[in-house]
Amino acid sequence: MKRIFLLAFFLNIVFAVNGQKYMTKNGFIGFYSHTPMEDIKADNNQVVGVLDISTGEMVFQALIKSFHFDRALMEEHFNENYMESDKFPKSLFKGKITNLASVDFSKTGTYDVTVEGDLTIRDVKNKISTKGTIEVVNGDINANSKFNIVPEDYKITIPGVVRDKFDKSMAVTVTMKYTPITAK
Amino acid sequence: MKPYVKIALFVVLFIAVSAILAGLYLFNEKHPDMAKAKPDFVVTATVLQKEFEDNEAAASARYINKILEVSGTIVTITPTDSISTNISLKTGSDVSSVICNFHKMTNPSRVKTGDEISIRGECSGFLMDVLLKNCAVIPGRK
Secondary structure, three states, rough: HHHHHHHHHHHHHHEEEEEOEEEEEEEEEEEOOOOOOOEEEEEEEEEEEEEEEEOOOEEEEHHHHHHHHHHHHHHHHHHHHHOOOOOOOEEEEEEEEOHHOOOOOOOOEEEEEEEEEEEEEEOEEEEEEEEEEEEEEEOOOEEEEEEEEEEHOOOOOOOOOHHHOOOOOOEEEEEEEEEEEOOO | OOOHHHHHHHHHHHHHHHHHHHHHHHOOOOOOOOOOOOOOEEHHHHHHHHHHHHHHHHHHHHHHOOOOEEEEEEEEEEOOOOOOEEEEEEOOOOOOOEEEEHHHHOOOOOOOOOOOEEEEEEEEEEOOOOEEEEEEOOOOOO
């Protein structure tokens, strides 16, 4: 269902010849949590992201299995026990830049933005609002944001004996380097 | 100490040390070495992408979590922020390819766009492209 949505969104973009849509297939999402024993750190460099600069709409989709942990066992636990990625393979963010007027996409520069939208993980949808920056450079657009999420908000249950060892929330970093989509 | 007590103590110590070593081994287990791993499937990028496009559910059941050896022509090489590289392979589709992620040590340095290449990696699934992770280039294969 979500893939149909993303495909339709993408097709809609491809046929819109006004150069207002930007995309990446190498988007980055990383998360981090400190524990006394060792830090939990994962990165995903295969995030698909689309940005419409005329409306400020921002969508990104990530495969849970694309998150890389240095420790193979941690990656296995993440997928099999906590995220159940066979059952919930993808996560989706659908939102928009709320202060679009304060960004001049035609002018090189860095702009502070606020982004609001729905983040869906494990089929649980929550509204999130986060600050970030949009950087316009040489016809490309870079978007950066850092925010926190609480695993329990997405029904990610971490066993009590282990839970005490984590921070309450995970620090998430998103970096998208968009390039313009040109109609073919 | 009686001899059998000594032996018993020694055996217990041996078991304990083995258990600790086994635990440490598992704990420090690295991702599988793709150069040595036996692939579950050997397939071209074109065929793989088409299978996911035609029937994502069936292709997912078949390929996700498996080790794939995928051959194809390199379209793009994209180094990313966190010391990894994405290489995309040409398929029959203009908008959908096979994207292989190489992490840290296995960054391929001597490949360029247009090269015919074989890549072994684990299949993560499908967004707009088929996505592979923990990839390694398999040398000498077309």
